[in-house]
Amino acid sequence: KAGVTQTPRYLIKTRGQQVTLSCSPISGHRSVSWYQQTPGQGLQFLFEYFSETQRNKGNFPGRFSGRQFSNSRSEMNVSTLELGDSALYLCASSSDTGRSTGELFFGEGSRLTVL
Amino acid sequence: KNQVEQSPQSLIILEGKNCTLQCNYTVSPFSNLRWYKQDTGRGPVSLTIMTFSENTKSNGRYTATLDADTKQSSLHITASQLSDSASYICVVSEGGTYKYIFGTGTRLKVLA
Numbered sequence: 001k002a003g004v005t006q007t008p009r010y011l012i013k014t015r016g017q018q019v020t021l022s023c024s025p026i027s028g029h030r031s032v033s034w035y036q037q038t039p040g041q042g043l044q045f046l047f048e049y050f051s052e053t054q055r056n057k058g059n060f061p062g063r064f065s066g067r068q069f070s071n072s073r074s075e076m077n078v079s080t081l082e083l084g085d086s087a088l089y090l091c092a093s094s095s096d097t098g099r100s101t102g103e104l105f106f107g108e109g110s111r112l113t114v115l
Numbered sequence: 116k117n118q119v120e121q122s123p124q125s126l127i128i129l130e131g132k133n134c135t136l137q138c139n140y141t142v143s144p145f146s147n148l149r150w151y152k153q154d155t156g157r158g159p160v161s162l163t164i165m166t167f168s169e170n171t172k173s174n175g176r177y178t179a180t181l182d183a184d185t186k187q188s189s190l191h192i193t194a195s196q197l198s199d200s201a202s203y204i205c206v207v208s209e210g211g212t213y214k215y216i217f218g219t220g221t222r223l224k225v226l227a
Contacts, residue, residue: 004158033215042219043159043204056214090158104149104206104215106158 002027004093004107012113018079021110025072025093031055031102032074034066037088037109046089049074078112086114117142119207121218129226132195136221138188138205146208150179150190153202153220162190162203192223200225 005024013019025032033048033056045058049068066076072093078085088109094102119140128134140148147166151159163172163179165188172179176193192199205218 035217043217045215045217056212092158103161103164104159106151106160108158109156111156 004091004105006089006091006107006110008110009108010111010113012115013081014115015081015083017081018077019081019112020075020077021089021091021112023074023076023091023093023107025074025091026095026105029093029095029105030072031094032068032072033092033094033104034074034076035090035092036060037090038086043090046076081114083114086112088112117207117209117214117216119205119216119218121203121205121221123221124219125222125224127224127226128195130195130197134192134195134223136190136192136203136205136223138190138218140186140188140205140207140216140218142186142207142209142216144210145183145186146210148179148181148188149206149208150177150188151204151206153204155201159204195225197225197227199223 007022031050034046035043037043047066048056052068063079068074088111090109092104092106122137149164150162153159162177165172165181167183178191181188202220202222204220207216
């Protein structure tokens with residue numbers, strides 16, 4: 001069974017640009033969540049999608065957005081990039097049917113560098 | 116405010132030794148607590164998940180304990196190996212909201 005796939009693995013952008021990251025969950029998983037990881041802050045929750053609906057959202061500005069498609073694949077977008085957006089962005093999928101007890105399976109992440 | 120605090124921040128031990136990592140949380144209502152291992156530059160991998168009624172759960176040389184009354188958890192690593200060098204992250208799920216609150220992790224280094 002294939003794991004969670006994130007693309008691209010590495011990317012470099014400049015301030016003011018926008019970026020789109022992609023996440024393909026494990027087959028059959030309908031929950032996809034996104035996280036930002038920086039050395040100082042650890043893992044911070046961005047948002048979670050379940051069956052194409054945003055079910056939960058963290059405390060990030062509106063420049064961070066996401067969506068989920070009917071095949072459960074998800075994308076997140078960051079507009080007007082700032083230097084502080086440089087981070088490892090992780091995606092996780094779960095077979096959770098709605099009780100937050102499903103195991104989270106993480107992808108390898110997309111490392112974004114903003115210059 | 117729901118928080119998860121881990122200690123120590125970092126730890127260095129010799130190969131073959133045991134160690135214990137701590138996790139204290141203030142998350143309420145509580146759903147479950149998970150421990151993850153994250154190798155440098157990789158995504159976290161689940162070690163254990165415990166619900167309110169579970170006190171202990173093992174996964175090979177990793178044993179997690181949970182005291183729901185004091186809101187404390189520990190991860191005990193037995194007979195450490197070089198491959199145990201990683202960050203260990205404690206995650207608590209908030210009941211009914213699908214939210215996950217992450218600790219900042221303990222960075223473990225195992226030396227030969």
